[in-house]
Amino acid sequence: MSEPLLRVENLRTQFGRRDPLVAVDGISYDLRAGETLGIVGESGAGKSVSVRSLVGLIDDGEVAGSVEWRGEELVGAKPRELRAVRGSGIGMVFQNAEAAFDPIETVGRQIVEAVRANRDLSKRDARTEAIDLLEEVGIGDPAGRFDDYPHEYSGGMAQRAGIAMALAGEPDLLIADEPTTGLDVSVQAGIVDLFRDLVAERDMSLLLISHDLGVVSQLCERIMVMYAGRIVERGSRKQLLDSPRHPYTGAFLRSVPDVDVRKDLEPIGGSPPSLDDPPAGCRFHPRCPAAEAGVCDGAAPPTVSFEDGGEDAERHEATCHGYTDAHPGGDAFDREAVEWIEPADGAERGER
Ligand SMILES: Nc1ncnc2c1ncn2[C@@H]1O[C@H](COP(=O)(O)OP(=O)(O)OP(=O)(O)O)[C@@H](O)[C@H]1O
Ligand code: NI
Known part of the structure; x- marks a missing residue:
């Protein structure tokens, strides 16, 4: 068996010191290349904190335990290293996709920036790549929508564009936290299909967080x-x-x-x-x-x-x-x- 991509051991995250709130209390799991793993549970179970803790996205709490990404320890790693892992190895998708974008910059330019931050491409090639990404995630007329601002996208389109951003660094693992929550049911179904296609075609691993067991069971082999x-x-x-x-x-x-x-x-x-x-x-x-x-x-x-x-x-x-x-x-x-x-x-x- 191959080494796991991600190995989480006794992960523990607490907020506050005097009356600490332990949001994640000693969880362990492995994720191998190509695997799809879902975490389900009620609101407040610690699902979001558990995945944010993996990649250095907890700024007001303390993370303990071990998170190895391709053998590299991420707990206690420098912000620069964590940014590099988030940029290329691990892509993140959140519930509120619009928040992933700067409202005063076009969607296209932001994806170009994400592409160039991780890959050594000319502006021109990065633009072509960004349009390809928008197309891959199902944005109709991607070249035409390239210069739109985030608010000009519908909720479902913004979520697709957020996924394109997450793919910009060609990640091996996509972490998605409630990626369909708050969207219309028909739009949700399209996003689920998109994840399924991406995982299959890009041979990526998926770590999916949701309170919606239906969504998780459609996409994840392990729960x-x-x-x-x-x-x-x-x-x-x-x-x-x-x-x-x-x-x-x-x-x-x-x-x-x-x-x-x-x-x-x-x-x-x-x-x-x-x-x-x-x-x-x-x-x-x-x-x-x-x-x-x-x-x-x-x-x-x-x-x-x-x-x-x-x-x-x-x-x-x-x-x-x-x-x-x-x-x-x-x-x-x-x-x-x-x-x-x-x-x-x-x-x-x-x-x-
Ligand atoms: N920055 C923070 N400071 C203090 N407590 C926090 C912070 N972030 C989260 N928490 C607490 O940690 C616990 C777990 O929250 P978390 O967001 O991980 O739950 P969740 O399972 O993702 O639920 P939901 O389905 O509502 O998103 C909750 O009690 C929450 O109030
Ligand atoms: Ni959550």
């Missing part, structure tokens, strides 16, 4: 579920959608419209905890229908692994007390399926 600053479950799209193992994942799936099946939605009761004083034990326990007093509110839950999904199965893991003997369990917890149990930090090893 991680984040709750209150931590990853509570990870696996392939099929593993998570067909056999969710964490009660939060199950509740999350029941709370969002299905990609293709109509069903009754059940909102998750209660609200996510505040991250400046999270609940002890499993952070989901106050909302969890299967929570067990004395177990789930005690030690941090263990991470358990499941072997499902057939031959090319992903690593499927959930961080939950329900699979240990300390928990009375029930139908929701298929203990037979657990292959091994690894204690999370500070958690006791669960007996099988």
Whole structure:
């Protein structure tokens, strides 16, 4: 297997010192070339902070842990190095595309600048490249729209132009944070198709953040579920959608419209905890229908692994007390399926 492009280890981001708010609390994952990984979760789970922390975009908080990009450590790297990585290796797309542009400069000139910042091209060649990029992202009449100002683009076109900006440095990884949120449903579908084409044609990796499981499951082979600053479950799209193992994942799936099946939605009761004083034990326990007093509110839950999904199965893991003997369990917890149990930090090893 090739070395991962991105290796995130125990990433932790906090804001404030006296009463710190830990927005991202020790998350780890790898991303290899060509992989598509989605992070889903409710508002406030720490999804955006987690990806901004990767590339030096947290200016008023402290980032700890390790983020290796092609073997190069990014946590604590110099601003110049981080800018270089953001310019060429990693492209970023945000929800509010218009904010990626300077309102008083034309879209075309800004893309030319982004192209030239990363590649040694003449002005003329960079202009041709910028027009090609606008065409690639689906802007009709790209040469004609080159001299438009950002506000002259519709929301969907601005998002496409933002993607063109992110592609200007020929990135190997595209990080997109809620790239379709706030757009009309029909416009969203076009953006999803665009990402799918770009990933396939450019052989890029994609790290997609969204509260919209539909969008993530259309684009990502692997999915991680984040709750209150931590990853509570990870696996392939099929593993998570067909056999969710964490009660939060199950509740999350029941709370969002299905990609293709109509069903009754059940909102998750209660609200996510505040991250400046999270609940002890499993952070989901106050909302969890299967929570067990004395177990789930005690030690941090263990991470358990499941072997499902057939031959090319992903690593499927959930961080939950329900699979240990300390928990009375029930139908929701298929203990037979657990292959091994690894204690999370500070958690006791669960007996099988
Ligand atoms: N600059 C900051 N200073 C203090 N707290 C912050 C800052 N940025 C984010 N937070 C807090 O960090 C937590 C995680 O926020 P984040 O934006 O990552 O959530 P999210 O999962 O992306 O949610 P959403 O779907 O609403 O975008 C929230 O409690 C938020 O208030
Ligand atoms: Ni966010």
